[in-house]
Amino acid sequence: MVDINKYLESQLALAKQRCETKNRKDDGVSEKSRSAAELIGKKQSKKLGKHSPDPVSKTNNRENTSASTDKDSDDEYLPSEEGGDDEIINSLPSSSHTKPNVKRIVDDGDINSYNERIEAWKKNLAAVKAGNYTGENMTADIKYMLEGNKEPEALHELQNGLCVPNYIWKQLYKFQRVGVKWLWELHQVDSGGLLGDEMGLGKTIQIIAFLAGLSKTDSGKWNGLGPSIIVAPATVIYQWVSHFHFWCPHLRVAVLHHTGSHVGNHNKLIRDLHASHGILLITYAGVVKYTKDLTERKWHYVILDEGHKIRNPDTQVSKLVKKFQTPHKILITGSPMQNSLQELWSLFDFMRPGLLGTYNAFMDHFATPITQGGYANATEYQEATALEIAKALKQLITPYMLRRTKAEVQEHINLPDKNEQVLFCAITQEQRDLYMGYLMSNTVRSILDKESRYGDPIRARILVALSTLRKICNHPDLYLYEAHEECEEIDADRFGNYRRSGKMLVVNSLLKIWHKQGHRALIFSQSRGMLCLLEQYLQMQGFKYLRMDGTVNVGQRQNMIKTFNENPEYTVFLATTRVGGLGVNLTGADRVIIYDPDWNPATDDQAKERAWRIGQMKNVTVYRLLSAGTIEEKIYQRQIFKHFLSNKILIDPNQKNVLTTSTLQGLFVLEEPNCDGDTETASLFKHTKINVDNNSKTNDKDVTASQKRIEAMKRMAKEISKKIAKDTSVSKEDETEKDPREEYKRKRELLLNPPKMEVPEINIVNDQVTNVGFDSVLSEIDIVNMHTKQDYEENLIRNVLNSQENVDGDEKSNCEENDLNHKSEGEISDSEEINKEEPKKEMKPERDKIDNKINIVKVTKKSRKRRHSRESEVTVENLVAIKKVKKKKSKKEKEQKNDDDYVLSKLFAKANVKNALQHDVVVGLAEKEKRYKIKEEAVKKAKDAVRAIRHSSK
Numbered sequence: 001m002v003d004i005n006k007y008l009e010s011q012l013a014l015a016k017q018r019c020e021t022k023n024r025k026d027d028g029v030s031e032k033s034r035s036a037a038e039l040i041g042k043k044q045s046k047k048l049g050k051h052s053p054d055p056v057s058k059t060n061n062r063e064n065t066s067a068s069t070d071k072d073s074d075d076e077y078l079p080s081e082e083g084g085d086d087e088i089i090n091s092l093p094s095s096s097h098t099k100p101n102v103k104r105i106v107d108d109g110d111i112n113s114y115n116e117r118i119e120a121w122k123k124n125l126a127a128v129k130a131g132n133y134t135g136e137n138m139t140a141d142i143k144y145m146l147e148g149n150k151e152p153e154a155l156h157e158l159q160n161g162l163c164v165p166n167y168i169w170k171q172l173y174k175f176q177r178v179g180v181k182w183l184w185e186l187h188q189v190d191s192g193g194l195l196g197d198e199m200g201l202g203k204t205i206q207i208i209a210f211l212a213g214l215s216k217t218d219s220g221k222w223n224g225l226g227p228s229i230i231v232a233p234a235t236v237i238y239q240w241v242s243h244f245h246f247w248c249p250h251l252r253v254a255v256l257h258h259t260g261s262h263v264g265n266h267n268k269l270i271r272d273l274h275a276s277h278g279i280l281l282i283t284y285a286g287v288v289k290y291t292k293d294l295t296e297r298k299w300h301y302v303i304l305d306e307g308h309k310i311r312n313p314d315t316q317v318s319k320l321v322k323k324f325q326t327p328h329k330i331l332i333t334g335s336p337m338q339n340s341l342q343e344l345w346s347l348f349d350f351m352r353p354g355l356l357g358t359y360n361a362f363m364d365h366f367a368t369p370i371t372q373g374g375y376a377n378a379t380e381y382q383e384a385t386a387l388e389i390a391k392a393l394k395q396l397i398t399p400y401m402l403r404r405t406k407a408e409v410q411e412h413i414n415l416p417d418k419n420e421q422v423l424f425c426a427i428t429q430e431q432r433d434l435y436m437g438y439l440m441s442n443t444v445r446s447i448l449d450k451e452s453r454y455g456d457p458i459r460a461r462i463l464v465a466l467s468t469l470r471k472i473c474n475h476p477d478l479y480l481y482e483a484h485e486e487c488e489e490i491d492a493d494r495f496g497n498y499r500r501s502g503k504m505l506v507v508n509s510l511l512k513i514w515h516k517q518g519h520r521a522l523i524f525s526q527s528r529g530m531l532c533l534l535e536q537y538l539q540m541q542g543f544k545y546l547r548m549d550g551t552v553n554v555g556q557r558q559n560m561i562k563t564f565n566e567n568p569e570y571t572v573f574l575a576t577t578r579v580g581g582l583g584v585n586l587t588g589a590d591r592v593i594i595y596d597p598d599w600n601p602a603t604d605d606q607a608k609e610r611a612w613r614i615g616q617m618k619n620v621t622v623y624r625l626l627s628a629g630t631i632e633e634k635i636y637q638r639q640i641f642k643h644f645l646s647n648k649i650l651i652d653p654n655q656k657n658v659l660t661t662s663t664l665q666g667l668f669v670l671e672e673p674n675c676d677g678d679t680e681t682a683s684l685f686k687h688t689k690i691n692v693d694n695n696s697k698t699n700d701k702d703v704t705a706s707q708k709r710i711e712a713m714k715r716m717a718k719e720i721s722k723k724i725a726k727d728t729s730v731s732k733e734d735e736t737e738k739d740p741r742e743e744y745k746r747k748r749e750l751l752l753n754p755p756k757m758e759v760p761e762i763n764i765v766n767d768q769v770t771n772v773g774f775d776s777v778l779s780e781i782d783i784v785n786m787h788t789k790q791d792y793e794e795n796l797i798r799n800v801l802n803s804q805e806n807v808d809g810d811e812k813s814n815c816e817e818n819d820l821n822h823k824s825e826g827e828i829s830d831s832e833e834i835n836k837e838e839p840k841k842e843m844k845p846e847r848d849k850i851d852n853k854i855n856i857v858k859v860t861k862k863s864r865k866r867r868h869s870r871e872s873e874v875t876v877e878n879l880v881a882i883k884k885v886k887k888k889k890s891k892k893e894k895e896q897k898n899d900d901d902y903v904l905s906k907l908f909a910k911a912n913v914k915n916a917l918q919h920d921v922v923v924g925l926a927e928k929e930k931r932y933k934i935k936e937e938a939v940k941k942a943k944d945a946v947r948a949i950r951h952s953s954k
């Protein structure tokens with residue numbers, strides 16, 4: 001007899017199977033995509049089983065070994081602590097014609113070549129004096145003399161005796177002189193410090209000027225400058241050599257690396273250099289390799305360039321650099337804190353050990369309370385405590401950290417403008433097919449399956465899967481190549497074709513327009529594989545380019561950079577973000593493309609700053625490319641989130657392995673644009689969106705960036721005001737009957753103390769993913785804006801609140817917008833006057849960002865009256881108005897706006913760009929500080945915390 005239960009169960013199983021097969025067939029994914037996904041899934045499983053179970057630990061291990069062989073292209077897409085910028089020996093050669101035939105920079109490792117250099121320099125000095133200098137091997141002192149100055153040997157003496165050569169001192173910017181003085185002050189109290197000026201402000205020059213000063217100051221234990229070590233990423237090692245040779249030719253500077261000029265035993269070089277009080281340049285990997293020989297000697301100065309490389313206190317290199325026995329440790333970085341306060345602790349533990357107590361004490365008494373106070377759902381007490389502790393921390397570190405931003409020193413350096421935009425590029429049909437195919441593969445299913453047979457943690461699988469998705473976003477062949485390498489012949493004609501990648505289509509349009517406009521570009525990608533495809537594209541299109549990645553010999557990198565900067569025939573410089581994006585000067589380019597985003601925003605920020613720095617003469621435009629709806633959007637949101645929460649939300653070590661399935665599901669989707677045609681991120685940050693009207697091709701010059709920005713700001717203000725309106729139960733009719741003063745008080749109260757919005761707890765997983773719902777970012781920004789009473793957003797909110805009360809319907813408000821946008825110059829200068837009467841210092845930097853376009857003006861009663869009498873249709877009732885300031889723009893500024901607007905309109909029309917956001921505005925909003933009430937208890941807690949860490953370091 002048939003067991004009915006068993007029969008039913010088997011039928012049920014069959015039905016389920018049929019249903020699954022049917023669903024799979026109906027999902028619109030092609031057979032090719034499905035089989036590629038399965039094949040790749042199998043390969044990845046095999047790889048994961050065979051090697052380390054966790055590719056992140058593999059990535060971190062890279063730092064623990066000396067010379068890395070970074071061959072696995074998967075690694076390039078994974079979050080990483082270390083730049084991995086050392087050269088890759090025996091790897092793929094890049095195509096030969098990209099390598100310029102340039103002379104190498106020779107360091108002073110070989111004593112004979114050092115002596116020859118010194119002799120040549122002295123001859124040149126004599127030749128300048130005699131008037132027959134040929135112009136070869138220019139140095140700063142020669143330049144100084146050629147400018148009509150005499151006695152380059154003369155010294156400028158600082159207080160307490162540091163003697164900096166006059167020819168250097170006079171060529172320093174004012175803020176750089178402050179930097180040198182600060183270094184001298186630290187020196188006198190036997191302390192280390194962190195020079196944290198923004199990228200491109202000349203930290204190298206400040207250090208060299210200071211060391212040159214020490215070398216001319218005959219005092220102290222070493223009778224001037226003692227033997228010193230500078231640790232730097234491989235790519236910038238020779239940049240240091242060339243800067244030293246230019247600014248301070250008398251010092252001996254040797255590179256301890258296999259590309260250096262010394263021959264023989266490394267220990268001999270260390271010994272010789274130590275004896276001659278020279279400067280030893282070495283990579284981070286080199287410190288690990290030669291630790292014993294380096295740390296057994298006493299050094300005068302130990303300087304870490306791009307010192308954020310030791311931000312993880314647990315890595316081997318972080319531990320080793322702390323072994324150097326000298327109080328004079330300087331850390332240089334333009335990104336002192338990238339993710340958390342833990343990083344700050346690690347940096348200070350190197351150059352000022354004990355200042356922040358032990359790690360545990362610091363985490364308990366500083367990091368944790370600040371973290372807690374940073375959560376959006378923190379209590380008032382937690383917020384106040386966080387503020388007080390943050391203040392105490394700032395006070396502790398301020399004497400030992402010097403940081404100036406470009407905005408702060410702009411009046412000295414006069415940098416040209418920078419315009420930075422995020423372009424959301426539509427993926428191609430093929431990419432969509434592959435993306436969906438992979439999302440539906442067993443690999444992704446097993447990750448999302450709560451009861452996965454692979455068990456927990458599944459972090460390694462997640463990271464591999466995410467990097468696979470990123471490959472598809474970059475180009476289908478980066479993904480297909482892996483699947484097809486064994487079983488199919490590659491179609492050489494089709495391979496890497498730019499038309500098969502949405503972002504490459506955009507690159508194609510950008511490069512062609514820029515070529516016509518005479519711009520030169522830097523293109524950064526995370527992966528060497530992608531660089532190969534871009535290189536192939538450049539070759540086919542006939543662009544002259546240079547390419548720099550880990551395969552390029554360290555000794556050649558500086559020359560390659562020099563060639564690009566000096567030879568305008570090269571229109572594109574291709575580089576991996578980790579090799580070409582750190583420390584180098586690429587001011588020959590004025591356009592930058594960040595082809596794919598890094599999990600860590602600081603990596604992308606570093607890359608884009610290669611062009612926008614001292615020495616740049618043209619306006620710079622940066623485009624960050626994101627594949628719309630894909631993992632890349634999530635990465636960008638994560639970047640913004642980090643920017644936003646930088647000082648408040650920190651990594652909680654206990655939550656490192658927390659990855660909720662809901663987070664994962666959010667990552668493994670392909671979002672479709674919403675009904676407005678916006679991508680997810682564009683709708684989150686709507687207010688920063690740049691609208692380019694496709695119909696405006698003929699008159700795109702008329703649609704100025706300033707109008708667009710004003711509209712964007714107004715949209716944002718409206719959105720925020722809607723939120724506020726939702727939270728108040730008072731109807732409009734009721735409002736009009738109320739006493740206007742009461743009404744103003746109520747609104748003000750609402751703005752300053754908005755109703756709490758629930759924001760989920762934040763889990764940050766080791767620089768990779770977070771389970772916070774990103775829609776909460778917007779509400780968080782709103783809260784910040786509402787708290788920030790002196791901010792322009794508040795003014796905007798007020799304006800909109802007021803105008804909404806007084807203007808019925810969109811039509812009328814449109815009239816108002818138009819009206820506000822088309823004020824006459826006379827009225828604008830009125831407003832400016834009023835503005836001058838009530839300067840708001842804190843607003844300045846923010847305002848500067850949007851200054852060319854919008855000015856917010858507090859309108860006094862008197863001026864309001866005047867306005868009413870002149871322009872009766874202006875219905876702004878009280879307090880604020882928005883003005884477009886028709887500030888006279890320089891010709892250059894106008895040209896850039898027109899150029900960029902033109903490029904954008906072309907991209908929207910032709911090249912599959914879905915949305916564009918103004919990156920600065922997104923980050924600017926995100927970086928706004930909350931204002932807290934100071935509470936007595938919080939102050940006490942902060943004092944206790946300081947006492948606790950002092951006690952801990954004893």
Ligand SMILES: Nc1ncnc2c1ncn2[C@@H]1O[C@H](COP(=O)(O)OP(=O)(O)OP(=O)(O)O)[C@@H](O)[C@H]1O
Pocket residue numbers: 171172173176197198199200201202203204205333334582583584585609613614615
């Ligand atoms: N006083 C100066 N006179 C002439 N050139 C200068 C001066 N200061 C800086 N520069 C130039 O500015 C550029 C940037 O300097 P530098 O590389 O030292 O910046 P940085 O702050 O170390 O940047 P990063 O953080 O990106 O490494 C270099 O080309 C340098 O030569």
